[in-house]
Amino acid sequence: MSTEYTVVIPTAGRDNLAALLRALDDGAGPRPAEVIVADDRPDGGPLALPELRLPVRQVRSGGRGPAAARNTGWRAARTEWIAFLDDDVLTPPDWPRRLADDLTGLDEDVAASVARLVVPVPEGRRPTDDERATLGLTGARWITADMAYRRIALLEAGGFDERFPRAFREDADLALRVRHAGYRIAEGTRTTTHPAADGDFLASLRRQRGNADNALMRRKHGRAWRQRIGEGPGRLGTHALTTAAAAGALGLLAARRWRAATALGGLWTGLTGQFALRRILPGPRTPREIGRMLVTSALIPPAACLHRARGELRHRRPSAVLFDRDDTLIEDVPYLGDPEKVRPRRGAAEALHRLRADGALLGVVSNQSGIARGYLTPGAVRAVNARVDELLGPFQTWQVCPHGDADGCGCRKPRPGLVLRAAEQLGVEPARCVVIGDTGADVAAAAAAGAHGILVPTARTLPGEVERARREAHVAADLTEATELARGLL
Template sequence: MISIVVPTLGRDSLGDLLATLAGQVGDRPALEILLVDDRSTGGGELPVPGALTAYTKVLRGHGAGPAAARNLGWRAARFPWVAFLDDDVLPASDWLDRLVADLAVPERVGGVQGVVRVPLPADRRPTDWERTTAGLADGEWITADMAYRRTALTAVGGFDERFPRAYREDAELAHRVRCAGWRLTRGTRTVTHPVRAESRWISLRTQRGNADDALLRRLYGAGWREELGVPAGRRHRHAVITTAGVLAAVALAGGLAARGSRAGRPFAGTAALAGAVWLAGTTRFAYERIAPGPRTRAEVTAMLMTSAVIPPLAVTHWVRGWWGGRHEAPCRAVRCRDGVR
């Protein structure tokens, strides 16, 4: 008795996902598929195969992001288990059978994660974006393939719609589910998550997630990464690089204004020192991104340019998120990594 919820933006990959499921449904009366069409504008009919017509219901989302779309889906679900899939994954040929087996768990298990595989090129080193996507394979409780008991979702109110991106909203939900006393575990079913074709400037767009990190810091305190099982980030390094860059620019401007006078000497020294810190930090950041990659001209150029822009952009988004969440009350539910208050 399973409801499968797939929020979608109408990507071509949705057709492959549904075609794969169509070959697995057989005669399963206790199954439904809820497609949440979250396109902000109309984009035509979704590609539902004929074999899935009897199982599938299409819901109209509000273009408010994956958290809101998933909430719309699970709240319309009829069955005790809700399995979330992203529209850009490809389930294995035995995914549905293994899902059924995965959900044969004790009553206090509130969620079961599937195995996510990210194929990388075999003939070259992966790009920065490919390595970023590959990190999904090691993520905890990611909703690329994650099933929850409907009662667990109801108990915690589902996804927090203050997180509008596909970024941290699943880890934050898992944290609250554990804090409500439920256990989370891993299953054996498998999905493949291909690396989406993206602009080489994608790393700049992803910096918007820093606003969500700032909100999490507001809600869960300084130890939020450990609490939610999120790997350490580069925020503090970005802050140092950004501060050095701003200080160098201000000192340089001051030196130019005082050019020709003794008052300009301190400005020159400050600009040189701060500029050296900025250059060293930016160079190290760029090297860390270039070294494990394919080192093609296009990749190196993109890494050099984006490595100079990312630190101030990340800090700007963090400050925006911190200010935007200034009225949010801190959560009292902490220290729940093991699912116990």
Template sequence: MTDTPSSFSSVPAYAVVVPTIGRPCLADCLRALAAATGHPPTEVVVVDDRPAPAGELPLEAAGVLRGRLRTLRSGGRGPAAARNTGWRTVTAPWTVFLDDDVQVLPDWSRLLAEDLAGADGATGGIQGRLCVPLPADRRPTDWERGTAGLERAAWATADMAYRTAALAQVHGFDERFPRAFREDADLALRVRDAGWTLRRGRRTTRHPVRPADRWVSVRTQRGNADDALMTRLHGRDWWIRAGAPRGRLARHALVTAGALVAAGCAAAGRPRAAGAAAALWALGTAEFALARIAPGPRTAREITTMLATSVVIPPLAIRHWADGLIRHRGAAPLGGTR
């Protein structure tokens, strides 16, 4: 890091907010931020979101930024609440959110300065570009491909700069989103509805694929409850306005219905109908599994994982979606108008 040069004297100041649950990758995040040259942040706010913090965070990795770093605690309430805890203490005109598992590139601060300097008065947010490194010697796994999808994600807070005034106007992140999923899309829609514009910047941040067990795709189905909340808050067309992929929920519903109808018909003594419904379930499950296996490394472990999880995912996705619709019935969006 270097001190702000004269060429950056007219660039707006910014603070960096990093929510964390104490993962080891935080050290790499802080180390990369300290190594970036050009236009350093006025402060770095690390928000410790561990419910019961045990052990110290690797703050010394911040190096030359250590004197500008402070920590807050948010009590394990999720990334939306952690980011709110951080940005609400910021006095700089811009707040840049980074996830603790990303690593900014060496020219990140300089390019961020250019992004901020080029923002007109209507610009409420500027997204950084994400780069997900994938294995060069084999095809990526299902989990790796899913992470790589972040390169195309709109308004992802893995690296997202917001005008602090815009955050205040719309009351920040909606803490009804408990996971690192859809809370960024919800915020972006509310910021735009308030009259601000959002755009993509030139800076790039590296987002490695974090280690995960073979059941990670099953656990991520909880995000369907957040999709249900998005529908309640923003209407059925939110997918288009947020630039989000539609997903396979409709197909999951059809496959799950086939399984339920097959079981019901079998119990009612209607074997032909049960067989037809079971065939629908089997074909749908096979199509889902093959769609996940074909682009992957096709190792024995990956194939068995895809087969097993492809059976479990459709009913779980529908269950979480239904739970979300029920839990969030009557939900209203946060924020006001510009």
């Protein structure tokens, strides 16, 4: 039995896209259900694509970056597996067969399969700085240049975090969140060729923009995030010392403190020279390359510090709104296991749209004791959640408690576990979260986690729960009012 999969290719219209599509079309093995090309150009007509036997569909993501393009692509897909390919890679003739072999028989706790990347560099000389940067991809753990994910794992993790605006860190962030949710990531046997970069004189300087994304990684995954993705400590500390030495030397020169300025200037010269030498020695050592390394080695430390500071400011206080599912976002159906019975509550879509426009992260925290009682399977709950996400999403996190009252878990509302897990996955302080639900358990879970709670009463809400919420939290007449309250609290 073959494994159904969809190929999603985010693109800004690079020339290699046509070659990649032809390679997929000519590939040997089980063919994809379709290829979805996620066009991330901000405007323009449909891309001119070659004639293929494969079914190809174009979707638009509006120039919001590769994370948003991938999200647009996988949400349009309907197969169990989504195979992401970058538009600048090239797959070998046996790629479809090798992908099918990699995916077939994987346990349900395996969320993804990652390929091995091959980066060809010219023979007969040492690689340039740009080529070495691309070669670093071959040692990275989770590169979505060729990585296949289960659609349900993408759904539960909320997909790619669109706060990562460039092709950097968004794949590692998703993998960490998926692993934190209890899934595993398998290493596949398939290989894909990724071309070596050939940037201009200041390409390495522009790469320092990624330091802003590193700030978001630290916010979401803690100080040890580099170790968790298999990287070394980085050079930001040394860059900060180099930048401080330069700034101090200039300040002392302005104050005419020559001796101290000379000392700090010497420190800056030594650190910059050491950094340049580390970059020159592994390279081809041509005059042009040496010149590039000397100039950019002086510019990179302050640029790295500036971008990191910008990222820290941008991501210093993110906020999130977490919703109960049944009788809050959708009409309540006891032990709902049929996606066809999902009906959004009045005003839900509009309320969510306003929060997304404000930049708030959204999540769902839901008790599903029907699993513990045997009325529902985890798969049925996931199918319903997928339908909710299709109608009202995207949500950046889904947190479900499968336990019953007698299980003594820490996640079943009114306990705080679901709220705390959602906040951790989103990289948001609990105090910057608002929980909106229809029962006293929702408000109590928020209070226990240190979050804000808003009760939206329904016919099932007990009068005592409403009175307590009026005293200890907030009460709204409907989701529209709850949204306005949440915006004010955050």
